[in-house]
Amino acid sequence: MQLQQPKKAVQQNSQLPLINIVFLMLIFFLLAGTIAPSYELDVAPPSAQQSPSEIRQVSTVYVSKDGEVSFQNGLTDIAGLGAAVAQRPSNSPDTLRVAVDQETDGQLLIDVVAQLRGAGINQVYLVTRRGEP
DSSP: OOOOOOOOOOOOOHHHHHHHHHHOOOOOOOOHOOOOOOOOOOOOEEEEEHHHHHHOOOEEEEOOTTTTTETTTTTEEHHHHHHHHTSSSSOOOOOOEEOOOOSSSSHHHHEEEEHHTTTOOEEEEEEEEEOOO
């Protein structure tokens, strides 16, 4: 007596595992990627002449073209900037970044840097954007 062998189930080439892997990779890269914080004020930094160097993660002072100043999510004026910077923790680095709108008057930037120097900041980096080649 000869028994019939059961027929093998036809396997379909499913793309579902591939879609699952691609979807999981997308989620991983979205979560693992660096998300740059947005500016606290409406600031358009000037263009840089050279490529920016790596700067440690330091706090940023934002200055709008209207003269509004923001430091650590608090709005202040230029006269109060020195006091706001002096209230930061004592173990903070003595370095700050300054993001100034490109249409801001140069004297305003000089006043901001003078307030920072008076508050004990030794290094000030000006935030720029990469210029068009």
